[in-house]
Structure formats: structure tokens, C-alpha cells
Amino acid sequence: MVAVGEIAPGFTLTSDGGKQVSLSDYRGQKVVVYFYPQAGTSGCIKQACAIRDVYADIDAQGAVVIGVSPDPLPALVKFRAKYDLPFILLSDPDHAVAEAYGAWGEKTSNGKTTVGLIRSHFAVDEGGLLVESELKVSPLTTADLALRLIGTQI
Numbered sequence: 085m086v087a088v089g090e091i092a093p094g095f096t097l098t099s100d101g102g103k104q105v106s107l108s109d110y111r112g113q114k115v116v117v118y119f120y121p122q123a124g125t126s127g128c129i130k131q132a133c134a135i136r137d138v139y140a141d142i143d144a145q146g147a148v149v150i151g152v153s154p155d156p157l158p159a160l161v162k163f164r165a166k167y168d169l170p171f172i173l174l175s176d177p178d179h180a181v182a183e184a185y186g187a188w189g190e191k192t193s194n195g196k197t198t199v200g201l202i203r204s205h206f207a208v209d210e211g212g213l214l215v216e217s218e219l220k221v222s223p224l225t226t227a228d229l230a231l232r233l234i235g236t237q238i
Contacts, residue, residue: 085186088217092117092208093184097152097174100160105150105174111212114147116230118205119187123155123163123173127203131223132169138227139170145234152176154201186219207233 096106149171182188187204207216
């Protein structure tokens with residue numbers, strides 16, 4: 085896993101709009117990269133909608149939010165449309181990007197241990213440095229991270 089103060093792992097993934105999106109496309113901007121397990125599940129809906137609800141403030145400061153999941157593109161398209169999400173959703177089907185960030189691994193839910201995507205978020209500064217990272221986040225804390233990154237509090 086990458087440590088705070090290091091360059092954030094670069095990536096290029098396909099967006100829900102069918103375009104190739106790279107982290108380097110946003111050099112010069114603050115970026116929140118968040119990983120969520122599965123579009124349309126209750127925690128992922130809460131997380132995405134919390135970000136959506138503060139996105140105008142994030143966008144007004146020139147920052148970007150990128151959501152990443154192992155979901156196939158059709159699921160991302162449906163998720164974005166159903167919840168009117170104004171930010172980018174990327175498909176990481178082989179979870180290589182999640183692994184690079186440390187957001188793929190063992191997790192426990194309801195007493196059962198599995199391997200999969202760990203709900204996480206990462207803040208990247210204008211120069212590409214990782215300035216904050218958190219694994220196993222609550223669905224509602226990613227919106228708070230985004231607001232902290234742009235210097236705004238709820």
C-alpha cells in the first residue's frame with residue numbers, strides 16, 4: 085500500500101461514459117479517489133449520495149472525485165443515472181488499481197472473512213502526492229474527506 089507523502093499510484097481505467105481516464109489527467113487539481121465494493125448496494129448508495137450532496141462545493145474549488153469499483157461498465161452507468169451522480173465512476177474489473185492502493189484484501193462482514201474490495205478513500209494533492217488515506221471507511225466519511233481536502237467543513 086502506498087503511504088501518505090508518496091506519489092499516488094497512477095492508473096488508467098474505463099469510465100461509465102466509456103472513456104479512458106487516468107489519474108494524471110487531473111494533475112494540478114486535488115482529487116479524492118474512493119473505492120466502493122458494489123454499485124447499488126446500501127453502503128455504496130449512502131457513500132455516493134453523500135458525496136453527490138456536497139459535490140457543488142467540491143467542484144467549485146476545482147477538486148475532483150473519482151469512484152472506483154470492480155463493477156462492469158453497465159452497472160456503473162445504471163448506478164450513476166439512478167442516483168444522479170455528478171462525478172466519475174471507473175471500472176477496475178481485475179482490481180489492479182484497488183490492489184495498488186491497498187484497497188483489496190481480506191475483510192470481515194457479519195463474522196465472515198472474505199477477500200474483496202475494502203471501502204476506502206484517498207486524497208491526492210495537485211502534485212500527485214497522497215495526502216490522506218483511510219481503509220475500512222464508513223460510507224459517509226468520504227464526503228467529509230473531500231470537504232477537508234478543499235478546506236471546507238460540514
